[in-house]
Amino acid sequence: MYVYDAFDHRFVAARVAQFRDQVNRRLSGELTEEQFRPLRLMNGVYLQLHAYMLRVAIPYGTLSSRQMRRLAHIARVWDKGYGHFTTRQNIQFNWPKLEAIPDILEALADVEMHAIQTSGNCIRNVTADHFAGADPDEVADPRPYAEILRQWSSLHPEFTYLPRKFKIAVTGAAADRAAIRFHDIGLVVVRNAAGEIGFEVHVGGGMGRTPFVAWKLKDFLPQADLLSYVEAILRVYNLYGRRDNKYKARIKILLHEAGLDKIRAEVEAEWAEIRDGALKLAPADVAAIAAQFAPPVFAERVPESAIEAAASAADAGFARWVASNVRPHRVAGHASVTISLKPIGGVPGDATAEQMEAVATLADAHGFGEIRVSHRQNLILPHVARDDLPALYAGLVAAGLATANAGLITDTITCPGLDFCALANARSIPIAQEISTRLGDAARQAEIGPLEIKISGCINACGHHHVGHIGILGVDRKGREFYQITLGGSADEQAAIGDSAGPGFWPEEVPGAVETLVATYLALRSDPAETFLATYRRVGLAPFREALDHGAR
Amino acid sequence: MQVVTANRLIDGRVVFRGADGGWVETIGAAVVLEEGAAAAAVAASAADVAARLIVEPYAIDVATEAAAIVPRTMRERIRASGPTAGSEAVALAALGRDA
Numbered sequence: 001m002y003v004y005d006a007f008d009h010r011f012v013a014a015r016v017a018q019f020r021d022q023v024n025r026r027l028s029g030e031l032t033e034e035q036f037r038p039l040r041l042m043n044g045v046y047l048q049l050h051a052y053m054l055r056v057a058i059p060y061g062t063l064s065s066r067q068m069r070r071l072a073h074i075a076r077v078w079d080k081g082y083g084h085f086t087t088r089q090n091i092q093f094n095w096p097k098l099e100a101i102p103d104i105l106e107a108l109a110d111v112e113m114h115a116i117q118t119s120g121n122c123i124r125n126v127t128a129d130h131f132a133g134a135d136p137d138e139v140a141d142p143r144p145y146a147e148i149l150r151q152w153s154s155l156h157p158e159f160t161y162l163p164r165k166f167k168i169a170v171t172g173a174a175a176d177r178a179a180i181r182f183h184d185i186g187l188v189v190v191r192n193a194a195g196e197i198g199f200e201v202h203v204g205g206g207m208g209r210t211p212f213v214a215w216k217l218k219d220f221l222p223q224a225d226l227l228s229y230v231e232a233i234l235r236v237y238n239l240y241g242r243r244d245n246k247y248k249a250r251i252k253i254l255l256h257e258a259g260l261d262k263i264r265a266e267v268e269a270e271w272a273e274i275r276d277g278a279l280k281l282a283p284a285d286v287a288a289i290a291a292q293f294a295p296p297v298f299a300e301r302v303p304e305s306a307i308e309a310a311a312s313a314a315d316a317g318f319a320r321w322v323a324s325n326v327r328p329h330r331v332a333g334h335a336s337v338t339i340s341l342k343p344i345g346g347v348p349g350d351a352t353a354e355q356m357e358a359v360a361t362l363a364d365a366h367g368f369g370e371i372r373v374s375h376r377q378n379l380i381l382p383h384v385a386r387d388d389l390p391a392l393y394a395g396l397v398a399a400g401l402a403t404a405n406a407g408l409i410t411d412t413i414t415c416p417g418l419d420f421c422a423l424a425n426a427r428s429i430p431i432a433q434e435i436s437t438r439l440g441d442a443a444r445q446a447e448i449g450p451l452e453i454k455i456s457g458c459i460n461a462c463g464h465h466h467v468g469h470i471g472i473l474g475v476d477r478k479g480r481e482f483y484q485i486t487l488g489g490s491a492d493e494q495a496a497i498g499d500s501a502g503p504g505f506w507p508e509e510v511p512g513a514v515e516t517l518v519a520t521y522l523a524l525r526s527d528p529a530e531t532f533l534a535t536y537r538r539v540g541l542a543p544f545r546e547a548l549d550h551g552a553r
Numbered sequence: 554m555q556v557v558t559a560n561r562l563i564d565g566r567v568v569f570r571g572a573d574g575g576w577v578e579t580i581g582a583a584v585v586l587e588e589g590a591a592a593a594a595v596a597a598s599a600a601d602v603a604a605r606l607i608v609e610p611y612a613i614d615v616a617t618e619a620a621a622i623v624p625r626t627m628r629e630r631i632r633a634s635g636p637t638a639g640s641e642a643v644a645l646a647a648l649g650r651d652a
Contacts, residue, residue, distance in 0.1 A: 027562070027605065028605075029603075029605050047565055047608070047609075049567070049628070049631060050567055050632065051560075051565040051566055052564070098563055098565060099563055099564070347638065418627060418628060418631060419631060419636035420636060426627075429638040430637060430638045433638060479625075479626060
C-alpha cells in the first residue's frame with residue numbers, strides 16, 4: 001500500500017487545520033453560508049435532507065485493516081454506528097455534526113486518509129479495478145498510476161474551478177471492472193508490440209441526464225507521458241468546457257458538440273507544448289511508487305485446496321458462497337473474495353461499525369490486512385489462501401457478511417435516494433430491498449445467474465441505472481414517486497447504455513415488473529449458460545417490453 | 554397551510570418554526586400558518602440565519618390529519634420523520650422507536 005511521506009502528512013494536516021479554522025469562522029459568524037458552502041464542499045461536506053454528510057475518499061478503493069478500524073471508530077463516535085460505501089469507492093457518513101467534522105478529519109489524517117476533492121468542480125477520487133494486483137489477466141497493477149494521478153491532481157491550482165466535476169478511472173486488465181468507459185477519463189494499462197507499458201485513453205464517458213460511452217482518444221500513450229497528456233486534456237476541457245449551463249458542462253458534452261477529431265487535435269497541440277516538460281514521468285519515480293504497491297509475499301501452495309474441497313462437500317452454503325463470491329487469483333492456491341454488502345432485504349452498501357471491525361480482523365487473519373472497496377458497493381479481500389476460505393467464511397457468517405450473491409440479481413447498485421439525498425426525486429433503497437426480498441432465494445438466484453440491477457433516485461445516475469442490465473430510475477410524476485426501467489445497459493468493456501422499456505411504474509409495481517423481466521428471460525434464453533444480457537442482446541427489447549406492457553400490473 | 558422549516562447550522566438537523574418563533578425538532582410542535590403568514594415567518598427567519606442558528610429556511614405545504622401535521626410531499630415527509638429505510642430506520646425500529 002502507498003504510505004504517506006513527510007510531505008503528504010504535512011499537506012493533509014495543513015488542510016485539516018485550515019478547515020477547522022473555516023468551521024470556527026462559520027460558527028462565529030465571520031463566514032456566511034454562501035461563503036462557507038464552497039469551502040465545505042471542497043472538503044467533502046454536504047448538507048443533505050436530515051444532516052450534514054461527509055464523503056471520505058478511499059483512493060483507488062484500497063484500504064488497510066487499520067484504516068477500516070478507523071472508519072468503524074468514526075461511525076461509532078461521531079455518527080450513528082454505520083457508514084455507506086458508494087459507487088466511487090468512497091464512504092459516506094450520514095449524520096456528523098458540523099462542529100465535529102474537523103475532529104473526524106484529524107482522525108482520518110492520522111491513518112493517511114482525507115476527504116479532499118470528494119466534491120466540487122475538481123478532479124475527484126481516482127478509482128481503479130477492485131481486483132488490482134490480484135487478477136490473473138492483468139497487464140499491470142493500475143494503482144501506482146492512480147496514485148500518481150492523485151498526487152498530481154490534489155489541489156492542482158489550475159484545475160480547482162473546472163466547468164464541472166471530473167472523474168478518472170484506471171484498470172490494468174482488458175476486462176473492465178472499473179466502468180472506465182463511463183468516466184471523464186478512462187485509462188486501460190496496455191503493452192505495445194515492443195512490450196512497453198502505456199495506456200489506452202478514453203474520454204467523455206458519463207451517465208447523468210445525458211449518458212455517453214467514452215470516445216477512444218488514443219490507442220497507446222507511453223507511460224512517461226501519462227501526466228502531460230492528461231493535463232493537456234484537462235486544459236482543453238478547462239478552456240472550452242461550457243460554464244453557461246451546469247447540465248452541459250461535463251467534458252462529454254464538449255466531445256459531443258465539438259467532435260472527437262477537433263478535441264483530439266486540440267489535445268495533441270497542447271500536449272506538444274508540455275510533453276517534454278516537468279510532467280515527464282521518470283522510470284525511477286514510477287518504480288518508486290509501484291514498489292509501494294508490491295504484492296505481499298505469498299506462501300507456496302498447491303492450486304487445489306483439500307481443505308476447501310472438504311468444506312464444500314460438507315456445507316452447501318459454503319459451496320454456494322465460493323461459487324458466487326470467490327474468484328481466481330494470479331497466484332496458485334489463492335483467491336480474491338467479495339464480501340457482499342447486499343444482505344437479502346438489507347441496505348445496499350451499508351456496513352455497521354462492528355462489521356467494519358470484523359472485516360478488518362478477517363483481513364488481518366486471512367488477507368494480509370488488505371481490503372478493497374468496489375464501485376459495486378461491496379468489499380473485497382484481494383489476497384486469500386484457498387485453504388483459509390472455510391475459516392474466512394465462518395467469520396463472515398458470524399458478522400452477517402456471508403451473503404452469497406456477488407454478481408447475482410440481489411447484488412444491486414443503489415444510490416441513497418430520497419431517504420437521504422437532497423437531489424433525489426424518489427427513493428431507491430426500499431425498491432432494492434423489496435426486489436432483494438422477492439428474488440433472494442438462493443436456488444432462484446443461481447438459476448437466474450449473472451444479472452446486474454442498478455437503481456438511481458434521480459437523473460444524476462449515482463446508482464448507475466444507465467448501465468444496469470436492468471436499470472431503474474426514480475422520477476417525480478405529479479408529486480409521486482415513479483420509476484422508469486431500462487434494459488441492456490452494461491458498464492464493462494462492451495459498454496452500452498440501456499434502452500427504455502416503456503412508460504414506467506409506480507413504486508409498488510416495480511418488483512413485479514422485475515419479476516416479469518426475469519420470467520421473460522428464463523423463457524427466452526437458449527440454454528442456462530446464456531446470461532440475461534446475452535439473451536437481451538440476441539432477442540432485443542421487443543419481447544421484454546411486450547411482457548412488461550401485458551404482465552407487470 | 555404551511556410550516557416553516559430549515560436545517561440547524563451546528564449539526565444540520567431538520568427543525569421547524571414553533572409558535573414562539575423558536576426552532577423545534579418535531580413537526581408536531583411546529584406552528585401552522587396561512588401562506589401569507591408563512592412567507593412573513595420565512596422573512597423573519599433571516600434573523601436566525603444571521604444569528605447562526607439555522608440555514609436555508611423555507612415554507613412547506615402541509616395538511617392536518619387527525620391532529621397530526623403531515624407535509625404534502627414525500628421529500629418533506631421524509632425530512633420530518635427520517636429515512637423510511639436504511640440502517641438508521643432499521644436500528645431505530647429494533648429499539649421500538651420511530652425514526
